Amino acid sequence: MPMTLTLAALDSRLSAPTRQLTAPGPDDAALLRILRTAARVPDHGKRVPFRFLRIAGDARIALADAVIARLLEREANPGDGVIEKLRLRFTAPPLTIAVVAKLGEDEKIPASERFSTASCVCLLLLQAAQAEGYGAQWLTGWPCYDRPLLESVLGLSTDEQLVGTVAMGTCPVAVPDRERPDPRALLQDWNPA
Template structure:
């Protein structure tokens, strides 16, 4: 097997990716220049038709806590019988990591040339690339969604348009622990050869 120069180092970086639970992310987070550097790498994803079907929404500082209070109010409206533990979880959902980047998928139904699923996959690729970029910059990160990513009132509060969706909330910060490795699937067991009938 021939491996190009530096390829093993790059593959090792891909192999070392770990999600750090949002509850285990703390300050400091990346500064503005580092955020932009991470985003510069994150936008280098496959994009059929060059649509750029995504945008970013930064949730940081006091905005994280304000969003938590909006989640609590919405959770109570959705379920008046909701328990204190669930409300506390929602209140702090965005407060652990110092930075949350919402990757917003733009899915304009007027764009019939490129299937919607391909545009959504592009936005998902951005989420994964941002996880890699955060780790490359020395931070921990986690890709989450949860009910707020699908609730129309929360999406409206975040300023999403009618044809936008949350591809992921990427929580970024300094890890309080080294995330353990978990068992990964064996690619050889997943690979099949297609044979013409």
């Protein structure tokens, strides 16, 4: 494939709002194809410091209920809008992939590098899902950092961290692009003192 087509595909990446994602989502074959691409990340030391949790079918509702229950433990009156938005995060898309970083002891590779690898997985999940014709959105927020939720509900070990959830499905409406930064404004030349 010519490089210009590859760059055009990368430049067309958009996040599709989770609340707009509907069925169908990726089937098993499409999901494995997407995951194969997502696993092609820079990985110092070849540690494969990530894993995936698939949230589909009735598990979507169960997770939404558990996350809302945890929210109500954390906050006295979060508001109906906050609760509904949280519910839709897991129930609207037909498929969500949770990306888990494995950050246990490692004498050679710092945890920050391994977390960066897992973060790259999330970006490639977005791009691979879009390449397969699906909309996707990477979400973080407090559920990624709440240890009782991560350990009791999602089953993460104490040395794992949720990097985010990537919702996938069909987006029935065109997603408008947003203004992107000008790379010229971000680039500086380094000169030795």
